[in-house]
Every structure is written in C-alpha cells, then in structure tokens.
Amino acid sequence: MALISPRTYNKSLDASGGGLFLNLRDAARGALNRAAALQPRRYVAQMLIRSATVEDAPAISALVTASVREHIASSLSDAGLSHLLSEMTTENQAKRIRNGYQFFVALESDTLVGTAAIRLPSHLYYLFVDTQHQRRGIGRQLWNHARDWIASSTNHGPITVNSSLNAITAYERLGFAIAGPPEENHGVRYQPMWWANAT
Ligand SMILES: CC(C)(COP(=O)(O)OP(=O)(O)OC[C@H]1O[C@@H](n2cnc3c(N)ncnc32)[C@H](O)[C@@H]1OP(=O)(O)O)[C@@H](O)C(=O)NCCC(=O)NCCS
Numbered sequence: 001m002a003l004i005s006p007r008t009y010n011k012s013l014d015a016s017g018g019g020l021f022l023n024l025r026d027a028a029r030g031a032l033n034r035a036a037a038l039q040p041r042r043y044v045a046q047m048l049i050r051s052a053t054v055e056d057a058p059a060i061s062a063l064v065t066a067s068v069r070e071h072i073a074s075s076l077s078d079a080g081l082s083h084l085l086s087e088m089t090t091e092n093q094a095k096r097i098r099n100g101y102q103f104f105v106a107l108e109s110d111t112l113v114g115t116a117a118i119r120l121p122s123h124l125y126y127l128f129v130d131t132q133h134q135r136r137g138i139g140r141q142l143w144n145h146a147r148d149w150i151a152s153s154t155n156h157g158p159i160t161v162n163s164s165l166n167a168i169t170a171y172e173r174l175g176f177a178i179a180g181p182p183e184e185n186h187g188v189r190y191q192p193m194w195w196a197n198a199t
Contacts, residue, residue, distance in 0.1 A: 033152035052103035057094035059112040067128045075165040080187030116142040122156035159195035
C-alpha cells in the first residue's frame with residue numbers, strides 16, 4: 001500500500017535542517033516511549049505482558065500450534081495446514097526472535113496465555129490467545145501493547161495484519177479494516193487488513 005505516514009512526511013520536510021530541534025526533541029520522546037513500551041506491564045488478574053526471549057520459543061510454539069489446529073485448520077487445505085504448522089516450530093520462533101521480530105508474551109502465574117509479534121516496522125505478525133483464556137480482553141491488551149510499541153518507533157508505516165479467516169471480526173473490533181481481497185500463499189488463505197485508526 002503506497003501510503004506515506006505523517007512521520008515519514010515530516011521527516012522529509014525537516015531534511016532542510018529547519019526542524020532539527022523538533023526532530024531531536026521528537027527522537028528523544030520516541031526513545032523514552034519505546035523504552036516504556038519495552039518495560040513489562042502488569043494488568044488486571046495478575047497478567048503480565050513482557051518482551052519475549054528465545055527461552056519463550058517452546059511455549060510460543062506450543063500455544064500457536066494448538067491454536068492453529070483448533071481455530072484456523074478448518075479454513076485451510078491440507079497443504080495449507082501442513083505449511084502453516086511447519087512455520088510454527090520452536091526453532092522457527094527462536095529464529096524470528098533472534099532475527100529481530102518483536103515478540104510479546106502475556107503471562108498469568110508464569111503460564112503463557114497469549115502472544116503478539118511484530119515484523120518490523122509495523123506488521124502485526126501474530127496475535128494468539130490460548131483458547132481457555134479467550135474473550136477476556138487479553139487479545140486487546142496484547143494488541144494495545146504491540147500498537148504502543150510500534151507507535152513509539154520513528155519510522156513505521158501503516159499497521160497491517162494478514163488475518164486468518166476466523167479472526168476477521170475480532171480484528172475489526174480492534175479497529176482494523178479490510179485492505180483488499182483475500183489472498184492465498186502456500187495454501188494458506190488470509191485477509192489483508194490494516195489499522196484504520198492510524199493518525
Ligand atoms: C483473535 C484472538 C487473538 C482474540 O483474542 P481474545 O483475547 O479472545 O480477544 P479479546 O477478548 O481481547 O476481544 C477483543 C475484541 O474482539 C472481539 N472478539 C474476540 N473474539 C471474537 C470472535 N471469535 N468473534 C467475534 N468477535 C470476537 C471481542 O468481543 C472484543 O471486542 P469488544 O471489546 O468490542 O467487545 C483470539 O480469538 C485467538 O487467539 N484466535 C485464534 C487464533 C487466531 O486466529 N489469531 C489470529 C491469527 S492472524
């Protein structure tokens with residue numbers, strides 16, 4: 001999508017040097033916001049959201065694999081399901097974390113109950129909540145956390161997501177809108193969406 005974010009636009013205007021002070025001030029504020037967004041935050045019911053490390057990869061893999069089987073498999077061909085599951089191994093999650101994907105984990109009593117991941121600069125790559133813990137606001141808290149993190153970065157574009165077909169309504173409730181026709185990759189069908197409340 002060929003959209004220029006207000007940040008990119010301001011940056012090019014400021015390239016003349018006239019906005020140097022503003023840029024430095026904004027950069028300092030962005031750095032502070034980003035540092036705050038990376039701090040673990042406690043939510044109601046003793047839930048904690050923090051950045052993931054490679055040590056979290058096995059639990060992330062187990063949660064997303066179970067969720068795909070339970071919620072997404074019925075909308076996929078056999079080939080699509082097997083491709084998606086092959087992407088969700090512990091090894092692949094660890095590789096993503098090492099390669100700079102920003103993962104967040106939601107924990108209740110040290111048990112993983114949800115995860116969100118961002119492929120830089122601003123693609124919501126994962127949003128999964130354990131089945132037993134769904135419809136309690138955890139997905140929204142994870143999304144808010146991921147959105148704040150993206151907003152604190154200086155160079156992001158529109159926030160996008162490729163929604164599995166089962167999750168479209170939930171994403172709409174979170175403020176996303178359909179961004180084009182459904183697409184398919186390796187037998188995996190998904191709905192491109194973008195966050196319509198972006199400023
Ligand atoms: C999508 C998902 C992450 C939502 O997590 P959650 O913790 O249940 O979401 P929340 O309780 O925070 O609800 C957020 C909003 O979505 C709505 N919502 C959640 N699940 C929904 C569903 N199945 N159908 C319709 N609306 C839904 C809620 O009503 C809420 O809206 P509201 O605040 O306006 O009432 C979770 O259902 C999930 O993990 N699904 C399976 C995995 C998946 O498909 N993930 C997307 C991969 S791209």
